[in-house]
Structures are given as structure tokens and as C-alpha cells.
Amino acid sequence: MTTSLKISMxxxxxxxxxxxxxxxxxGQDNYHGKLNAYGGxxxxxxxxxELTYHLPIGDWYWYDLEYWGxxxxxxxxxxxxFCGYFSDKLIGADSVALYTSxxxxxxxxxxxxxxxxxxxxxxxxxxxxxxxxxxxxxxxxRKSLWSLTFALTQPALVLIDxxxxxxxxxxxxxxxxxxxxxxKDHFLNCVIGSVFFCLALNFKQMTLYYAPVxxxxxxxxxxxxxxxxxxxxxCTLGITVIITFGILWWPFLYYLPSQNQDLxxxxxxxxxxxxxxxxxxxxxxxxxANLWCALSTKPISIRTRISESMQPLxxxxxxxxxxxxxxxxxxxxxxxxxxxxxxxxxxxxxxWGSASTALAFFLASxxxxxxxxxxxxxxxxxxxx
Numbered sequence: 001m002t003t004s005l006k007i008s009m010x011x012x013x014x015x016x017x018x019x020x021x022x023x024x025x026x027g028q029d030n031y032h033g034k035l036n037a038y039g040g041x042x043x044x045x046x047x048x049x050e051l052t053y054h055l056p057i058g059d060w061y062w063y064d065l066e067y068w069g070x071x072x073x074x075x076x077x078x079x080x081x082f083c084g085y086f087s088d089k090l091i092g093a094d095s096v097a098l099y100t101s102x103x104x105x106x107x108x109x110x111x112x113x114x115x116x117x118x119x120x121x122x123x124x125x126x127x128x129x130x131x132x133x134x135x136x137x138x139x140x141x142r143k144s145l146w147s148l149t150f151a152l153t154q155p156a157l158v159l160i161d162x163x164x165x166x167x168x169x170x171x172x173x174x175x176x177x178x179x180x181x182x183x184k185d186h187f188l189n190c191v192i193g194s195v196f197f198c199l200a201l202n203f204k205q206m207t208l209y210y211a212p213v214x215x216x217x218x219x220x221x222x223x224x225x226x227x228x229x230x231x232x233x234x235c236t237l238g239i240t241v242i243i244t245f246g247i248l249w250w251p252f253l254y255y256l257p258s259q260n261q262d263l264x265x266x267x268x269x270x271x272x273x274x275x276x277x278x279x280x281x282x283x284x285x286x287x288x289a290n291l292w293c294a295l296s297t298k299p300i301s302i303r304t305r306i307s308e309s310m311q312p313l314x315x316x317x318x319x320x321x322x323x324x325x326x327x328x329x330x331x332x333x334x335x336x337x338x339x340x341x342x343x344x345x346x347x348x349x350x351x352w353g354s355a356s357t358a359l360a361f362f363l364a365s366x367x368x369x370x371x372x373x374x375x376x377x378x379x380x381x382x383x384x385x
């Protein structure tokens with residue numbers, strides 16, 4: 001691929017994202033008309049910048065939960081703090097003023113927020129798409145160009161992230177970086193890949209859709225040498241996960257919320273988990289997965305045939321059944337002898353497996369948001385060519 005072609009392609013991809021940003025966004029001018037929560041995704045992201053920038057870290061998951069309360073994992077909160085800091089310094093204090101900035105829709109601030117999405121998209125998602133599709137000769141370079149173009153012009157991701165102020169590109173990019181490293185030959189790369197995947201899990205909880213097949217593949221890698229290496233490899237990965245999660249979650253366990261100083265560590269942890277995973281909602285409340293929505297209609301009417309307490313278990317059982325084939329396959333792939341050339345083939349199979357499990361969760365799991373389809377589309381987009 002010539003330098004001029006590379007420049008032209010990336011310029012076009014950046015221009016596409018910028019042009020999408022000129023269109024109206026969800027909740028613009030309080031289009032939804034909500035009394036207790038102004039606007040939509042733009043206001044939610046701006047509000048998280050506001051609260052993380054001004055409030056003590058112990059209050060982040062407790063502050064005014066009725067008005068776009070923080071309900072994403074810790075890494076999202078840290079990124080919001082970073083963006084909020086520069087919003088205050090570059091755009092002005094009014095853009096993230098505590099409470100008084102609610103409903104703030106200044107065009108300059110919108111441009112700033114779109115720029116943060118574009119920057120993170122380029123640094124994380126575009127970079128891994130480029131690296132993972134890079135060809136080794138002229139023929140493969142031509143194919144990789146088409147694959148890269150298709151992956152980076154994926155309509156759903158471009159519209160949701162750059163049209164509606166989402167940051168799905170961060171979690172998807174981190175997950176793909178994890179896949180890229182953990183499918184390399186040396187086991188140390190599996191450790192690096194695990195760190196990236198843990199970061200993805202801690203940015204958006206939807207990344208859990210990939211977790212079963214990633215666990216199966218890494219478990220296979222632990223078995224891929226003599227039995228004496230299994231325990232050391234398994235423990236290494238386990239310690240890596242614990243340390244990564246510990247660093248990200250420690251502040252929320254250590255610092256107390258201002259209004260609830262008597263809460264135990266376990267109670268604070270439970271509250272944050274409930275904010276991220278709304279288990280208290282029913283299977284048929286708010287966001288319903290496709291299969292359950294279809295099965296709830298007559299003549300099946302499964303909603304009335306299964307008790308509310310059993311519905312989450314039924315959802316889990318069906319989802320596990322659907323993901324089992326992909327997990328078994330990836331366990332066997334990971335278990336292959338490491339001396340055989342495997343990286344490119346393993347990476348592709350891990351993409352297929354992650355797309356399969358993501359679709360299974362999208363169809364049958366609990367509280368499925370419509371944008372969750374991105375979790376299947378991202379790996380599939382890299383497999384087209």
C-alpha cells in the first residue's frame with residue numbers, strides 16, 4: 001500500500017466521522033422531553049464529566065441517580081474525569097459546572113466532545129484494525145485494505161459513536177487489542193492480552209459477551225504445553241486479572257460516599273455492581289432480548305409460563321447452551337501445540353468465536369440494549385475479506 005493511498009484512506013475515514021457529527025443527535029434540545037433527565041446520550045456523557053470532575057471519587061456512583069446516574073464500569077468514569085478536566089480548561093467552567101450545567105448544549109462543547117470520541121477512536125480502535133489487517137505481500141495488502149476499509153466504515157459503530165456521543169470504540173478496540181496479543185505464540189503475550197481485555201471489561205460491561213470464549217481460549221493456552229506448566233500459567237493469568245481489576249476498583253472500595261459514611265466495603269461494592277448490572281429488573285422489563293421478545297407472543301406466551309424468579313435462570317441456561325459450541329472450539333484451538341505457526345489463524349478463529357458468543361448474548365441474555373449488536377459486528381467486520 002503506497003503512502004499516498006494510506007493518507008487518502010485515513011483522511012476519508014476521518015472526514016466521514018466528522019461529517020456524521022454535523023447531524024442531530026439523540027436528545028438534542030431535550031427532544032425526549034424527560035422531566036427528570038434532560039436530553040439523551042450527549043447530556044449523559046457530559047453529566048458524567050461534570051460529576052467525576054467535581055465530586056470525590058466515593059460519590060461517583062451515588063450522586064443524584066435519577067439524573068443520568070453513573071452506570072458504567074470504573075474505566076469509563078476515569079475517562080470522563082479526564083475529558084471533564086480538559087473541558088473545564090479548554091471550553092470553560094460552564095461546560096462542566098456542577099448542577100448548573102445541566103442542559104448545556106453549546107456548539108463548541110459539542111465539537112469538543114466529538115473530538116474526544118474521534119481521538120479515542122483513532123488511538124484505540126483504528127490502530128488495532130490497522131495492525132490486525134496488515135498484509136504481508138502485495139496480494140494480502142490489497143485484501144487488507146478492503147478489510148480495513150470495511151471495518152472502519154461500519155455504519156452502526158460510526159453512527160452510534162460519532163453521531164450520538166458514545167465511546168464504544170474504546171471497549172471494542174481494547175478487546176481487539178487483547179485478541180491480537182493473546183493469539184500470538186509466546187505465552188507472555190497472553191498476559192498482555194489479558195490486561196487489554198480487563199480494561200475493555202472495565203470500560204463497558206457489554207464486553208462480557210466475549211468473556212466466555214476468551215476464557216476458553218486462554219484456558220486452552222494454559223494446557224498447550226506439558227502439564228507442569230498449567231498451574232503456573234493459570235495462576236499468572238489469574239493474578240494479572242486480579243491486579244488489573246484491583247487497581248481500577250480499589251478507589252471505590254476505599255473511599256466512602258459523603259452521605260453514607262457508615263456503609264461497609266461489601267455494601268459499597270454491591271451498590272456499584274447493581275449500578276452496572278441492574279439485576280433488580282425483570283427479564284421482560286425495559287430492554288428485552290430478541291428470542292424472549294418473540295417467545296412472549298401468542299401462542300407460546302412464555303412470559304406467563306415461567307415465574308419471574310426463574311426467568312433470569314432460564315435466560316442464563318439458554319445463553320450458555322448457545323455459546324457452548326464456540327467455547328469448546330476455542331478451547332481446542334488454544335490447546336494446540338505452540339510450536340506450530342498459529343497467530344493469524346487463531347486470531348481469525350477468536351474473532352469468529354467472539355462474534356458467535358456476542359450474538360448468543362444478544363439473542364437470549366438478560367437486559368439487552370440494542371447497541372449490543374456492535375459486539376458481534378466489530379469482529380465480523382474484520383472477517384469480511
